[in-house]
Amino acid sequence: MNKGCLIGAGAFLLIATIALGVYFYNQRSKSSENYDTEKPVITNIIKKTVATGSVKPRLEVQIKPQVSGVVQELYVEAGQMVKKGQPIAKIQLIPSEVNINSAQSNVEVSRLRLQDAQRELQRQRELNRNRLDVESARAAYENARREEERQRGLYEEGVISQQDYNRFLLDFNLRKAEYENAQVTAGNSLRQLEVNVDIAKQEYQAAINNLQLLREGAARSSRQVANVVMSTIDGMVLDVPVKEGTSVIERNNFNEGTSIAIIADMNSLIFEGKVDEADVGKLREGMPLELTVGAIENARFKATLEFISPKGENEEGTVKFQVRAAIEPSEDVFLRAGYSANADIILDRRTEVVAIKERDVLFENGAAYIEVKTGDRQFAKKEVQLGLSDGILAEVLSGVDTTTQVRVRKAGD
Numbered sequence: 001m002n003k004g005c006l007i008g009a010g011a012f013l014l015i016a017t018i019a020l021g022v023y024f025y026n027q028r029s030k031s032s033e034n035y036d037t038e039k040p041v042i043t044n045i046i047k048k049t050v051a052t053g054s055v056k057p058r059l060e061v062q063i064k065p066q067v068s069g070v071v072q073e074l075y076v077e078a079g080q081m082v083k084k085g086q087p088i089a090k091i092q093l094i095p096s097e098v099n100i101n102s103a104q105s106n107v108e109v110s111r112l113r114l115q116d117a118q119r120e121l122q123r124q125r126e127l128n129r130n131r132l133d134v135e136s137a138r139a140a141y142e143n144a145r146r147e148e149e150r151q152r153g154l155y156e157e158g159v160i161s162q163q164d165y166n167r168f169l170l171d172f173n174l175r176k177a178e179y180e181n182a183q184v185t186a187g188n189s190l191r192q193l194e195v196n197v198d199i200a201k202q203e204y205q206a207a208i209n210n211l212q213l214l215r216e217g218a219a220r221s222s223r224q225v226a227n228v229v230m231s232t233i234d235g236m237v238l239d240v241p242v243k244e245g246t247s248v249i250e251r252n253n254f255n256e257g258t259s260i261a262i263i264a265d266m267n268s269l270i271f272e273g274k275v276d277e278a279d280v281g282k283l284r285e286g287m288p289l290e291l292t293v294g295a296i297e298n299a300r301f302k303a304t305l306e307f308i309s310p311k312g313e314n315e316e317g318t319v320k321f322q323v324r325a326a327i328e329p330s331e332d333v334f335l336r337a338g339y340s341a342n343a344d345i346i347l348d349r350r351t352e353v354v355a356i357k358e359r360d361v362l363f364e365n366g367a368a369y370i371e372v373k374t375g376d377r378q379f380a381k382k383e384v385q386l387g388l389s390d391g392i393l394a395e396v397l398s399g400v401d402t403t404t405q406v407r408v409r410k411a412g413d
Contacts, residue, residue, distance in 0.1 A: 053273020057264035114200040144175035274320035371407035
């Protein structure tokens with residue numbers, strides 16, 4: 001065998017030896033990793049769901065003026081505490097010249113209408129006193145009545161025919177109806193004219209009152225006297241969306257009005273958020289919550305669930321249900337309205353129970369198993385009964401205790 005062959009054979013043996021060494025080293029490392037164990041622990045398990053939402057005051061009101069005008073003075077600013085009935089702003093009433101001119105025209109028109117109605121009533125009263133229409137109708141009726149009586153006698157004596165008598169009888173009935181109608185018409189006309197006068201008086205007085213109101217408003221404005229807007233609750237001013245000189249509109253049936261200030265009772269705060277439909281069926285009013293606020297580190301706030309919406313809302317393909325919880329007051333930390341917050345809602349809990357890592361559990365045919373150590377690198381599969389799980393730890397009802405060595409399962413096992 002030549003020297004080249006010997007060198008080649010030696011190199012091959014060297015490579016093979018190194019490869020075998022690496023293989024056995026990897027096998028030993030792999031076996032060591034696969035056979036790590038952990039013992040069950042005694043701990044508390046809490047199952048939660050999370051609702052995302054924000055902190056809000058239970059009572060928040062928008063203060064709006066009773067009159068339209070211009071903000072003359074502001075007495076409060078955001079962050080200030082106020083009492084019910086405390087002045088918030090002063091509104092200066094500024095009626096327009098156009099409105100005053102229009103009101104004056106309405107007064108004059110109403111005055112002329114009243115005069116016309118009064119004249120017509122007076123004329124009708126004079127007619128009734130003279131009773132010209134009624135007297136004329138009565139006279140015609142009396143003449144027709146006497147003639148009918150005379151013609152009836154002649155008919156009964158056989159002097160005139162039935163046809164002749166019927167002609168006089170028809171005339172009598174016509175005159176009688178005219179007389180009765182004249183009496184009714186005279187009375188009705190008088191009453192209607194009296195009603196017309198009353199209506200005209202009311203319209204005239206309303207026009208005067210409207211003009212007087214506008215003129216007094218202008219006078220009050222010139223004396224720097226204006227409407228004062230008061231707070232309707234005790235609380236904190238969250239916002240003042242207007243400035244002095246801002247035009248504002250009163251609240252009425254046709255307009256929402258301009259908000260002068262937003263005031264809230266910050267002593268009674270609530271959390272409003274949403275939970276997934278998968279968890280809403282597990283919620284009950286009265287459940288405890290723990291709030292975490294993103295703007296406040298290392299702080300938790302207690303709350304109590306008080307409302308669960310009966311109707312869900314579809315949000316990007318997921319159905320969410322509105323929830324509301326009463327937040328317990330905190331003397332150490334001031335919660336601001338509008339803070340974003342997450343609420344941990346405790347669905348169930350177990351205290352001082354045996355627990356294992358849920359990652360170490362195998363599920364086969366509806367049953368749960370773990371692998372327990374029976375000897376050096378020897379494990380046996382064992383069925384366990386599981387209870388409550390929080391997604392990391394699972395309660396073990398039977399099958400293991402705190403002395404059991406459970407095989408740790410890793411990714412890929």
